[in-house]
Structure formats: structure tokens, C-alpha cells
Amino acid sequence: MVQKKDTAKTERGGAQRRFSLDRIKIPKAADVLASHLRDEIVQGRIANGEMLPNERELADNSGLSRSSVREALRMLEIEGLLVTKQGRNGGSMVCQPSRDTIVKTVNLYISSRKTRLSSLVEARSAIEPSAAMLAARYRTAEDVEAISAHHQRLLDNLDDLDGFLRANIDWHMAIVHASHNDLLIAFMESIAQSVYAVTNVENLNPEGVRQKVAKVHGLITDAIKAGDPAEAKRLMDRHVNAYAEHIGMTA
Amino acid sequence: MVQKKDTAKTERGGAQRRFSLDRIKIPKAADVLASHLRDEIVQGRIANGEMLPNERELADNSGLSRSSVREALRMLEIEGLLVTKQGRNGGSMVCQPSRDTIVKTVNLYISSRKTRLSSLVEARSAIEPSAAMLAARYRTAEDVEAISAHHQRLLDNLDDLDGFLRANIDWHMAIVHASHNDLLIAFMESIAQSVYAVTNVENLNPEGVRQKVAKVHGLITDAIKAGDPAEAKRLMDRHVNAYAEHIGMTA
DNA sequence: TTTGCTAATTGGTCTGATATATTTCATATT
DNA sequence: AATATGAAATATATCAGACCAATTAGCAAA
Incomplete structure (x- = not known):
């Protein structure tokens, strides 16, 4: 019985032999935006010290919701690429990751x-x-x-x-x-x-x-x-x- | 004129001499939750491979909103401490950061x-x-x-x-x-x-x-x-x- | 046994409102 | 003139609740 289950699992999870497609990755909105911004930053298209557009603008421009935008910003913040400040004249500033x-x-x-x-x-x-x-x-x-x-x-x-x-x-x-x-x-x-x-x-x-x-x-x-x-x-x-x-x- | 402005700024931003309180840090909800979970994970109180409660439950337990909970999860995901899967039996699983x-x-x-x-x-x-x-x-x-x-x-x-x-x-x-x-x-x-x-x-x-x-x-x-x-x-x-x-x- | 449908569960996303922090700037005070 | 004070403006922070989408469990039919 265990063997049977194992076989079934292997056939579903394993390669189907004919085209072995390996685990299609469905990108999430926040990930896509984060990758995009990360690129812009690393490539230097957004200079160090520069401010990102505010969250609402980012949401409008990207067509995503503010929550998704914010998740992306939190990710980049953890990566050390952004610092975010609250309040008037606040926002997300691009910075270089520190040691x-x-x-x-x-x-x-x-x-x-x-x-x-x-x-x-x-x-x-x-x-x-x-x-x-x-x-x-x-x-x-x-x-x-x-x-x-x-x-x-x-x-x-x-x-x-x-x-x-x-x-x-x-x-x-x-x-x-x-x-x-x-x-x-x-x-x-x-x-x-x-x-x-x-x-x-x-x-x-x-x-x-x-x-x-x-x-x-x-x-x-x-x-x-x-x-x-x-x-x-x-x-x-x-x-x-x-x-x-x-x-x-x-x- | 510039001098005047500088003086004013220095007096506000600088130490007040009497108790020199250095920049009170106001923790954000997502950061607090993330730190908490990070501790639990690193200390081994949540074992490797174990599932976290689902997002709605985490929100209820912590008294935070689901958005804050999700921001915390995104942070821990970037740190390599979680992997998140969608769908029934999905959720956030604790894992060890990889190389x-x-x-x-x-x-x-x-x-x-x-x-x-x-x-x-x-x-x-x-x-x-x-x-x-x-x-x-x-x-x-x-x-x-x-x-x-x-x-x-x-x-x-x-x-x-x-x-x-x-x-x-x-x-x-x-x-x-x-x-x-x-x-x-x-x-x-x-x-x-x-x-x-x-x-x-x-x-x-x-x-x-x-x-x-x-x-x-x-x-x-x-x-x-x-x-x-x-x-x-x-x-x-x-x-x-x-x-x-x-x-x-x-x- | 296999296949396919259905429902349940969970994360993913969106909307829109409110709270809070921070700066600006006009105004009152000394 | 210098300096508090306070209101307005503008960000992020947070919340609440709805709906979408992926995944799986379980059942039913072939």
C-alpha cells in the first residue's frame, strides 16, 4: 500500500519523461515590482539617495494596489536597498546596502x-x-x-x-x-x-x-x-x- | 541667514543637554511581529519544517491587521526563514536560510x-x-x-x-x-x-x-x-x- | 483504477477609509 | 527680532472587509 502511494506520488511529482517541465513559477505582483525596482536601483537608473515616487503613485503607475506596492517596498527594505520615512517629505529613499x-x-x-x-x-x-x-x-x-x-x-x-x-x-x-x-x-x-x-x-x-x-x-x-x-x-x-x-x- | 537656520536646526535636532534622549525609535507593527517570529524560529521554538498559523489566525492572535501580518511574512521570506505556499494546505513553512x-x-x-x-x-x-x-x-x-x-x-x-x-x-x-x-x-x-x-x-x-x-x-x-x-x-x-x-x- | 467534479482552505489582491508622523508655514508671543 | 505655537499639508502606517486564485481533499462517476 505504501508502495502504491509512493508510485502515484512519483508519477505526479516526478518527470513525465516526455517534456519534463520543471515547476512553473507563478510570479506574485509584489515580487515582480520588487524585482523591477531592484533592477532599476542596481543598474543605477535610480541614483543613490534619490526618492521613489510615493506609494499611491507607485500603485497608480504599476496598476497594482497599494498593499502590493508596500509588500514590495518591505522586501527591498530588508535587502538594504531602501529606507522609508513617514510623514511629509517622507517616502522611500534609495540607498546602498551596508555591511x-x-x-x-x-x-x-x-x-x-x-x-x-x-x-x-x-x-x-x-x-x-x-x-x-x-x-x-x-x-x-x-x-x-x-x-x-x-x-x-x-x-x-x-x-x-x-x-x-x-x-x-x-x-x-x-x-x-x-x-x-x-x-x-x-x-x-x-x-x-x-x-x-x-x-x-x-x-x-x-x-x-x-x-x-x-x-x-x-x-x-x-x-x-x-x-x-x-x-x-x-x-x-x-x-x-x-x-x-x-x-x-x-x- | 543660513547661519540662523542652522542654529535653529541644531537646537532642535541636537541634544537638549538635560537628558539627551537619542532619537526615539517607533517600531512598526510588521517589524515587531517579524522580530518576534524571527526569534521564535532562530531559538528553535518553531521547528524547521513546521507550519505557521495561517494569516488570518496570525492577525487575530497578534491583534494586527492581515496586511501588517503579510508585510512581516514578506520580510521573513526575504531573509530565507519562510517559504509560503498558496492553496489548501498551503501557508508559511519555517525553513533554514540557504547559502x-x-x-x-x-x-x-x-x-x-x-x-x-x-x-x-x-x-x-x-x-x-x-x-x-x-x-x-x-x-x-x-x-x-x-x-x-x-x-x-x-x-x-x-x-x-x-x-x-x-x-x-x-x-x-x-x-x-x-x-x-x-x-x-x-x-x-x-x-x-x-x-x-x-x-x-x-x-x-x-x-x-x-x-x-x-x-x-x-x-x-x-x-x-x-x-x-x-x-x-x-x-x-x-x-x-x-x-x-x-x-x-x-x- | 482512474478521472473529473465540487467544496473547502489558504494565500493573493484590491479598495477605501482612518490613524499617525513629520514638515511647512502662518501667526501669536515675548 | 527671535521664538513658540498651532493649523494645514503630505507622507507612511494601519485597519477592515471583500473578492480572486491556487491547491488539495473527498466524493462520484466512468
Whole structure:
């Protein structure tokens, strides 16, 4: 009986052999409008900062109802392409998606799939050494200042685990920012909180570890200051993989 | 006159000194509901695959109108947390965001900010060597088979630029997939199309280049087959940076 | 068993009214 | 003259209720 049902299902759901048409997609009004506007925005036909027509106008022009228009606007808003303001002179303004849009998306992905810590650590190990290399190449005076400040704060907090942890992550992120690569920054911002929140508490507790970490941070800071990409990368690679080994990579 | 107006604006918009309340945020109904549902989903209180109550019920329960409920659902749908089906037994089903959600978000970011090619290349240079390393460590028999097949296709298309390009990107992505790291896969899928579409055509044209590329690919394929992470990483690092040098990194 | 009809259920869309936020501008106040 | 104050104007925000359209369950007929 089960078999019978299965067969029936297979025949309806599966390919009919003769023309295998794969699941016709019926577009919804809001989706169509959203796609249209998205295109206009991405192609630059609606400039950044420009205002969209108001909802009633959009509804009239498109022939859709205001509710459909509004659903489309909400979608684009979530995508980070619009900001909407209420009131006179309000409306929907076109804007560029910020890194935050990526961060939120990746964080949703990570938390709803309960991504293993080891995956996050692997991703970090991929990104940070390269970021350090780029930082050594492209750092500005302000970058160096920020990195040094966080490093100093680390040194000042050798005895305060909590302060040490915050200074640690700030230093790491300052380096990533100094890479001036928006994608790497976004990727790293997406995973930093999760990865550091867990790994640090477990690993930085033992006496002496914090001193060692501080010393390596000093070397990396110097390499970036000195503008030595290869050395910055090499040291950072060793640094993050030292973490990885401590953790055991099997978590 | 301008000064006068500026002063007035500053006094209204700026801090009043006494209690400095910073821009009260008035939450919108749809946002509130969306946040609530998002929490329920991420926290796992609504299981994956479970159906939400239908729209009318959600409206009744929450005390909101159906339009507000629908706006909230559209938002969560864009975030990849829901899929909605029409008809009897239809409704909104909870699901996990797919890599595709990340890919779309990053691609919007890249294209609407006209991210420089050099940034994409830098990001790739960060990801691919690590991915190759992980691939050598975690590859399955199927992974090896896929990588080898794409490599063979590359060898078969040394004279057909177009076929060569397709085999090239497929090989690269097969390696990234063999890393079995969803984040690296997502990041790489996000940038691969853009980066390979541009860099390849310019750089793989000259006679002899394709032969060299094929040779290196062979070595990397072997390292992954052999399960040699360090070697796979070293070779891939050289490989992608060879590209980078050809391009000039200033594009 | 298969096919086709019918009804039930659910999302999709539209209309139009009202509420609320925000700016503009004229007016009153100091 | 500078500054509150308040009414009007103009957006979005929200709601209520109707009807359309897709999909499925269940029954009936071939």
C-alpha cells in the first residue's frame, strides 16, 4: 500500500519523461515590482539617495494596489536597498546596502543552522592572515593608531580577563578594518562575535597564555606598522592556528 | 541667514543637554511581529519544517491587521526563514536560510556598491588557499571524483577558451565545496561569478598560459587526492596570486 | 483504477477609509 | 527680532472587509 502511494506520488511529482517541465513559477505582483525596482536601483537608473515616487503613485503607475506596492517596498527594505520615512517629505529613499545587511544575513544563517564552531574557526583562519597582509599594505595613520591603542589596552588588561577579551577582539577587528577590503570586513564582522565569544573564554584563562598572546600581538602590530605584508600574514597565520590547535578543531 | 537656520536646526535636532534622549525609535507593527517570529524560529521554538498559523489566525492572535501580518511574512521570506505556499494546505513553512540567501545579499552589496575587482580578487586570495587546505583534509570520494572530472574537462578544452573558462571555474568551486565549510562555500559562491567572469577572459588568452594553468591544476588536484593539506594550500596560494600579479591589482 | 467534479482552505489582491508622523508655514508671543 | 505655537499639508502606517486564485481533499462517476 505504501508502495502504491509512493508510485502515484512519483508519477505526479516526478518527470513525465516526455517534456519534463520543471515547476512553473507563478510570479506574485509584489515580487515582480520588487524585482523591477531592484533592477532599476542596481543598474543605477535610480541614483543613490534619490526618492521613489510615493506609494499611491507607485500603485497608480504599476496598476497594482497599494498593499502590493508596500509588500514590495518591505522586501527591498530588508535587502538594504531602501529606507522609508513617514510623514511629509517622507517616502522611500534609495540607498546602498551596508555591511550590516551582510552581517545580519550571515548571522541568521549561522544561528539557524547551528553552524559548528570549527567551521567558524576555519573561516576565520582563512580571512585574518590575508587581512593582516592587506593591512600591512594599505594601513593609514589612523589604522595604525587604532590598532596600537587596542594593543595597549590589551597590555593594560593582562589581569582582567574580561577587559583582555574585549581588547583582543577589538584589536583583531581593527586589523581587519585596516585591510580596507569591505568584503573581508563584512565576512569577519559576521563571524567575529560568535567565534571569539566562545573560543576566548576557554583558552585565555590559563596563566601565561595572555602574556604570550600579548607578545605575538605586539609583533604583528609592528609588522603592520612597518608595512611588511608577508611577515604580518605569516605571524597572523601562526597566531590564529595556534588558537585552532588549542581548541582541537573537533568541537 | 543660513547661519540662523542652522542654529535653529541644531537646537532642535541636537541634544537638549538635560537628558539627551537619542532619537526615539517607533517600531512598526510588521517589524515587531517579524522580530518576534524571527526569534521564535532562530531559538528553535518553531521547528524547521513546521507550519505557521495561517494569516488570518496570525492577525487575530497578534491583534494586527492581515496586511501588517503579510508585510512581516514578506520580510521573513526575504531573509530565507519562510517559504509560503498558496492553496489548501498551503501557508508559511519555517525553513533554514540557504547559502543562496547569503549569495544574493553579497551580490547585491557588490553590484550596488560597484565593488572594485581588486577587492574581489583579494577576498578570493584569502579564501581559496584555505579551502584547498580543508579540501585536502576533508575530501570525500565524490569530491575527488568531481574535482578530477572538471580537471579532465579543462585538459580537453585547452583550445576552446570558453570551455576552458567554464571548466576552470567549475574546478575551483569543486575544491571549495570539498572543504565542506558552508561559510567559505557561501562566500566564494558570492564572489566567484564576478571575479572569474572578468579576470579569466583577460588573462587566459595568451598562448601557453592555459597549458601552465592546467599543469598547476594537476598538481593541486593531486595534493588534494593525496590528502596533503599544506601542499594544497601552498600551491593554491601561488596559483591565485599568480593571477593577481597578472592583473596588476590596481584595476 | 482512474478521472473529473465540487467544496473547502489558504494565500493573493484590491479598495477605501482612518490613524499617525513629520514638515511647512502662518501667526501669536515675548 | 527671535521664538513658540498651532493649523494645514503630505507622507507612511494601519485597519477592515471583500473578492480572486491556487491547491488539495473527498466524493462520484466512468
